[in-house]
Amino acid sequence: MSKSSGVIAPRSEAEAFFAAHPDIDSIELIYTDMGGVPRGKRLRRHEVLAVYDSGRMMPGSITVVDITGQDTVETGLVWEDGDADRSMKPVPGTLVRTPWGGDHAAQFLTSFYELDGAPHDLDPRHVLGRVLDRFVADGLMPVLAIELEYYLVDPRRARDGSIRPARPGYSRDTPRNVEVYGLRELDDFRPFFDALYTAADGQGLPLESAISEFAPGQFELTLRHKPDGLRACDDAIMYKRLVKAVAQAHGLEATFMAKPFAEQAGSGMHIHVSVDDASGANIFASDDPEGTPALRHAIGGMIASVGDGFALFAPHANSYRRFKANSYAPVAPTWGVNNRTVSFRIPAGPPASRHVEHRACGADANPYLAAAAVLAGMHHGMTNRTDPGAAVVGNGYDRENSGGDKPPSNWFAAVDRFHASALMRDYLGDRFVDMFSIVKRVEQDNYFSVVPTLDYDWYLRNA
Structure with missing residues (x-):
């Protein structure tokens, strides 16, 4: 139980x-x-x-x-x-x-x-709960924040079934430029974002900054971290429903597909994790940018288990279209400090905020199950003091063919690997797997x- x-x-x-x-x-x-x-x-x-x-x-x-x-x-x-x-x-x-x-x-x-x-x-929520119980038994509690990228698209499909980015209400032109971090792009959909923030505040969802992402019509808003892994995933579930419903009310379609446009960036779900001890202190906190031994062991476990959990990180056929070099979607089990070309990134920041960002998941993943697989790998690594190897400096995509246990490259291989994984069976349960x-x-x-x-x-x- x-x-x-x-x-x-x-x-x-x-x-x-x-x-x-x-x-x-x-x-x-x-x-x-x-x-x-x-x-x-x-x-x-x-x-x-x-x-x-x-x-x-x-x-x-x-x-x-x-x-x-x-x-x-x-x-x-x-x-x-x-x-x-x-x-x-x-x-x-x-x-x-x-x-x-x-x-x-x-x-x-x-x-x-x-x-x-x-x-x-x-129940995916109980699957995550069983993994969290492992941390609780060790006097620890994961602190999670989940970031989700998504596209706003025109709800009307073309005759051939294709889709296109949503157009601002004042324009007949479909957006074509990337305009990463563009403020005009946020202004174009201000009524949608204003309604989104109002509804999020009303639901108690800790919704914070908004950015225009790396493609026309793609956005990301952050959810503040929670010292309760289950509640962080509950927030993500409620937020996805909120985004889709508010978009529909404004004549838009919001999609969390991993790769809705072949020629544009995919949408990821980035899971930020630190771990608190019984006193509420972050056990990853350190003046060293690479964090404490516990953080490096956690990353070692994530590297060792990423292939086993990939069917949860990339659960659909469309998920595998996202993984391409130089696309900000990681393609190798690599880690580094302040480096977005790796799968497991330690973000820059003050020592007390030291944590790891898991970047492999698509936005189409179930937050409960993705977090369960991430935390299973971290707990396994911390328990067994798994060495992550040297941090990557520079372009992590150059390490794509440098050896190591790469994640499965297709949907069939990912499900086969998940089904055969002793680690996933140990943490998530035989019957669930x-x-x-x-x-x-x-x-x-x-x-x-x-x-x-x-x-x-x-x-x-x-x-």
């Missing part, structure tokens, strides 16, 4: 919320599946207190749906199980208003439990069963 993720919000939390917001009468119960997709139910006000008292029944098959929401019957957890119900129970601190849904709307996150009260072992692998292999079969237009362009006449 995960102690870290097993805390359930009390009834008093919902009672206080409804007392403060007597107009609320449309509340979405949200569960985050393996693919990171929010699923659930929309409830009336009078139904919600019962969820806080005893949970809400939902079929267990929701834990093994694929990215399209289809049951994965190959897991044996659908018909063989009778598609039996389990219980959704509320996550503390997540019952908040959703202004994009109107004046009477709200939402809350849930975790999945067995009927006997045990955390369901396939097996079920995730089955879901992904079925997705692979379904994805490659479709004949794309490119096949006709290349092979119709010439084959």
